[in-house]
Amino acid sequence: MGDFLSYLGRNYADIFSYTIEHIQLLGVSLTLAILIGVPLGIYLTTNEQLAATVLQAASIILTIPSIALFGVMIPILSLVGQGIGFLPAVIALILYSQLPIIRNTYTAINNVDPNIRDAANGLGMTTMQRLLKVEIPNGMPLIMAGIRTATVLSIGIGAIAAFIGSGGLGVLIDMGISRGNQNMIIAGALAISILAIAADFGLKKIQMKFSPKEIQ
Amino acid sequence: MIEFTNVSKTYPGGVKAIDDISLSIGHGEFVVLLGPSGCGKTTLLRMVNQLEELTEGEIAVEGSSIHDLNKIDMRRNIGYVIQSNGLFPNMTIEDNVMVVPAMLGWSKEKKKERFEYLMNLIGMPPETYRKNFPHELSGGQQQRIGVARALAADPPVMLMDEPFGALDPIIRARIQEEFLDIQRTLKKTILFVSHDIDEAIKLADRIVLLKDGKLQQFDRPEELLNRPANEFVSEFVGEDSVLKSLSLYQVQDMKAKLTLPEASDGLDGTVFKHGDSLRYVLSHLLHPTPKPVYFERQEGGLAGPISVAHIEAFVREMTA
Amino acid sequence: MNSKAVIAWIVKIAFWVVIIAFFWWTISNNMYAQILENPEQFAGLLGRHLQIVLISSSLALLTAVPAGILLTRPKFKKYEWIFVNTANLGQTIPSIAILALAMGFLGIGIQAAILALYVYSLLPILQNTIAGLKSVDPAAKDAAAGMGMTPTQILFKIELPMAASSMIAGIRTAIVLNIGTTALAYLIGGGGLGVWIFTGIQLFDNTYLISGAVPVTILAITVDQLFRVMQLFLVPKGIRKAQKAAAAT
Numbered sequence: 001m002g003d004f005l006s007y008l009g010r011n012y013a014d015i016f017s018y019t020i021e022h023i024q025l026l027g028v029s030l031t032l033a034i035l036i037g038v039p040l041g042i043y044l045t046t047n048e049q050l051a052a053t054v055l056q057a058a059s060i061i062l063t064i065p066s067i068a069l070f071g072v073m074i075p076i077l078s079l080v081g082q083g084i085g086f087l088p089a090v091i092a093l094i095l096y097s098q099l100p101i102i103r104n105t106y107t108a109i110n111n112v113d114p115n116i117r118d119a120a121n122g123l124g125m126t127t128m129q130r131l132l133k134v135e136i137p138n139g140m141p142l143i144m145a146g147i148r149t150a151t152v153l154s155i156g157i158g159a160i161a162a163f164i165g166s167g168g169l170g171v172l173i174d175m176g177i178s179r180g181n182q183n184m185i186i187a188g189a190l191a192i193s194i195l196a197i198a199a200d201f202g203l204k205k206i207q208m209k210f211s212p213k214e215i216q
Numbered sequence: 217m218i219e220f221t222n223v224s225k226t227y228p229g230g231v232k233a234i235d236d237i238s239l240s241i242g243h244g245e246f247v248v249l250l251g252p253s254g255c256g257k258t259t260l261l262r263m264v265n266q267l268e269e270l271t272e273g274e275i276a277v278e279g280s281s282i283h284d285l286n287k288i289d290m291r292r293n294i295g296y297v298i299q300s301n302g303l304f305p306n307m308t309i310e311d312n313v314m315v316v317p318a319m320l321g322w323s324k325e326k327k328k329e330r331f332e333y334l335m336n337l338i339g340m341p342p343e344t345y346r347k348n349f350p351h352e353l354s355g356g357q358q359q360r361i362g363v364a365r366a367l368a369a370d371p372p373v374m375l376m377d378e379p380f381g382a383l384d385p386i387i388r389a390r391i392q393e394e395f396l397d398i399q400r401t402l403k404k405t406i407l408f409v410s411h412d413i414d415e416a417i418k419l420a421d422r423i424v425l426l427k428d429g430k431l432q433q434f435d436r437p438e439e440l441l442n443r444p445a446n447e448f449v450s451e452f453v454g455e456d457s458v459l460k461s462l463s464l465y466q467v468q469d470m471k472a473k474l475t476l477p478e479a480s481d482g483l484d485g486t487v488f489k490h491g492d493s494l495r496y497v498l499s500h501l502l503h504p505t506p507k508p509v510y511f512e513r514q515e516g517g518l519a520g521p522i523s524v525a526h527i528e529a530f531v532r533e534m535t536a
Numbered sequence: 537m538n539s540k541a542v543i544a545w546i547v548k549i550a551f552w553v554v555i556i557a558f559f560w561w562t563i564s565n566n567m568y569a570q571i572l573e574n575p576e577q578f579a580g581l582l583g584r585h586l587q588i589v590l591i592s593s594s595l596a597l598l599t600a601v602p603a604g605i606l607l608t609r610p611k612f613k614k615y616e617w618i619f620v621n622t623a624n625l626g627q628t629i630p631s632i633a634i635l636a637l638a639m640g641f642l643g644i645g646i647q648a649a650i651l652a653l654y655v656y657s658l659l660p661i662l663q664n665t666i667a668g669l670k671s672v673d674p675a676a677k678d679a680a681a682g683m684g685m686t687p688t689q690i691l692f693k694i695e696l697p698m699a700a701s702s703m704i705a706g707i708r709t710a711i712v713l714n715i716g717t718t719a720l721a722y723l724i725g726g727g728g729l730g731v732w733i734f735t736g737i738q739l740f741d742n743t744y745l746i747s748g749a750v751p752v753t754i755l756a757i758t759v760d761q762l763f764r765v766m767q768l769f770l771v772p773k774g775i776r777k778a779q780k781a782a783a784a785t
Contacts, residue, residue, distance in 0.1 A: 046540070047540045047543060047544060049540065049541055049544035049545075050540065050543055050544035050547055052544075053544055053547055053548045053551070054547065057551050060757060060760075063712050063716075063756050063757050063760045064716075064753045064756060064757070065715060065716025065717070065719050065752050065753065065756055066716060067716070067719045067720055067730060067733055067734075067749075067752075068716065068719055068733065068748070068749035068750075068752040068753045068756075069749070069753075070733075070737070070749075071733040071736060071737070071745040071746070071748060071749030071752075072558075072745070072746065072749045072750065072753065074736070074737065074740075074742070074745055075562070075567065075742040075745055075746060076558075078742070083740070084737070084740075152628050155630060156629075156630030156631060156632065156633075157630075159630050159632045159633070160630075160631075160632055160720065163734070163737060164737060170632065173632055173633070173636050176636070177636065177639075177723050177724065182640055185636040185637075185639070185640065186636075186637070186640065188633070188636065189629075189630075189632075189633030189634075189636045189637050190633075192629075192630050192632070192633050193628070193629040193630065193633050196628040196629065196630060197625065197628050197629075200628045
């Protein structure tokens with residue numbers, strides 16, 4: 001224990017910079033994932049056949065083990081000289097985040113109380129007005145829940161991405177294992193877990209803020 | 217048949233759910249436990265099949281104290297119907313209805329025969345519904361199946377906890393009628409929980425009115441309406457208790473109580489028979505353009521014309 | 537055919553084209569060379585992979601399902617929140633962290649891998665068993681008790697059939713995650729198909745990468761689909777139909 005604390009004392013600056021790297025990776029991939037997933041989820045509510053296909057494909061992607069997906073992507077991205085590093089990690093995280101984000105957005109918009117939708121139509125709202133003023137605000141808690149799931153998922157997978165050179169907290173575990181340094185492994189595992197739990201907690205708070213008072 | 221002797225139930229913390237209740241319910245009697253929510257009527261019912269423990273007193277079913285009976289065995293011998301029907305979604309209608317016979321180890325033929333008998337009894341063709349699942353039926357049908365399931369092993373006693381409470385008024389009225397018909401042939405001893413005075417009046421031989429776990433009155437419906445035991449009872453039965461009670465009396469009751477004028481034959485008017493409700497008679501008399509009202513006489517000929525004054529006299533007689 | 541159906545159809549075909557192109561490309565570049573040239577080694581790695589998955593997930597199943605049943609009985613209900621919250625929290629801890637921590641306890645080797653995967657699979661199964669049993673309609677349980685079913689009969693005839701859907705979903709999630717996470721067991725000396733994937737990463741060798749990654753992927757997807765089919769057999773017909781009817785409204 002004392003050994004571990006003194007390790008932390010010596011290496012806190014490194015751990016901190018790995019954490020920042022990890023958050024950067026998440027920030028880039030989640031922003032892109034949301035920009036793709038939310039509009040796609042909304043569009044899918046207008047085309048049920050397409051929704052079935054896309055959701056099925058996204059759920060199959062989610063069952064692909066992360067390390068296997070990296071393994072498959074390296075040869076493909078090597079064709080453009082990007083086999084390892086930041087890019088494959090970002091692509092993988094975007095792919096994995098799609099199912100929770102698309103599915104929750106799709107369900108959120110579809111589940112808006114038909115009476116509310118009816119009232120919006122009755123008030124003479126256009127489709128776009130209805131979407132922006134009624135459907136998205138009402139679906140926000142569920143959409144946020146999807147983003148939260150995607151975030152927690154991405155933090156864990158991001159740790160594995162360190163093995164293909166994406167940087168981040170996984171590096172500590174990678175180096176710890178190869179050097180047989182127990183303290184490094186524990187520091188990495190703990191930091192990742194704390195990051196995941198903190199993100200889960202923080203996003204839950206944000207999710208609650210988006211919920212209308214009477215639903216809480 | 218069912219005997220409650222000084223039954224009490226006290227929750228930890230001292231709240232008395234049931235306070236010293238004694239009732240004696242006869243064989244084949246239809247008793248409704250009535251009262252506002254939280255009065256303890258459901259608790260009292262659930263004590264009979266030991267889904268609730270009692271703290272003091274004693275309940276006996278068919279002469280034996282429930283404490284001496286095996287919980288599981290006695291429950292299989294008592295029909296039980298609840299408001300949200302409690303049908304098992306994983307079982308077909310036939311399996312649902314035959315749950316208790318299956319546990320009692322009935323033969324396949326006996327179960328099949330019984331299922332068909334019960335389905336015909338509740339007016340649902342057995343072959344049509346045998347392989348259906350509960351969610352495929354309407355609310356009224358599900359509740360009928362709930363009743364059939366409780367009757368499956370032909371138990372002498374039925375416990376029913378607001379069985380028709382979740383149905384819409386029209387379907388509820390129809391099922392109440394059907395169930396009364398069934399009861400007339402089967403003659404079960406029934407304890408029936410309700411919060412609806414009209415339902416109680418319609419169904420009950422006797423009504424148990426409860427408030428805060430205490431017995432207010434245990435009597436025939438017409439007595440409850442016409443001779444309320446205290447302020448709470450008269451408030452609970454409502455301002456229109458006289459009107460309600462009229463639906464419990466028939467033409468023959470009035471003829472037995474009052475001497476009615478002899479009518480000459482061949483008059484133009486409405487003739488009521490022995491079994492007709494006095495409520496209909498009154499409704500006729502209050503019609504803006506009333507026709508004269510006559511009663512049929514047993515020995516031939518008619519009595520009447522009947523006026524509102526006769527009804528008044530009868531009501532005075534009954535509440536005296 | 538309207539334009540929406542056409543779009544859906546085009547996207548579906550596009551997915552298939554990508555998959556077929558991938559296989560055509562990997563096959564024509566001889567990327568499955570490791571499997572073809574070292575079939576015994578492949579069989580050994582696959583066998584070890586399956587061994588870890590089977591042992592850890594069976595143990596998890598045998599612990600989590602009875603534990604979930606126990607924690608929903610009246611006697612133990614008061615402890616339920618501890619386990620549910622632990623399961624919730626535990627699931628946010630990344631798999632790689634659990635593997636690394638298990639190595640801290642048991643050192644390098646298959647035991648550490650099995651322990652980590654056991655713990656990792658425990659949580660979704662426990663969570664879904666409890667959620668499934670808690671969602672059983674109290675009216676059905678009350679009716680069952682009132683008709684004279686014993687607590688054991690209520691459990692097996694009413695509660696478990698009604699909770700089956702949620703429980704199988706939990707087991708499915710756990711095992712599919714388990715297959716993927718077992719690919720990381722190489723890192724703590726557990727072996728399995730991950731050996732080839734990591735060798736491929738270190739050597740930058742496509743034949744190792746593809747020969748390891750594609751079988752693991754196919755394994756995970758196949759097991760996932762198997763469970764989907766199994767759900768059709770294990771969830772009682774009445775409940776399946778009721779769920780479908782509820783989803784349609």
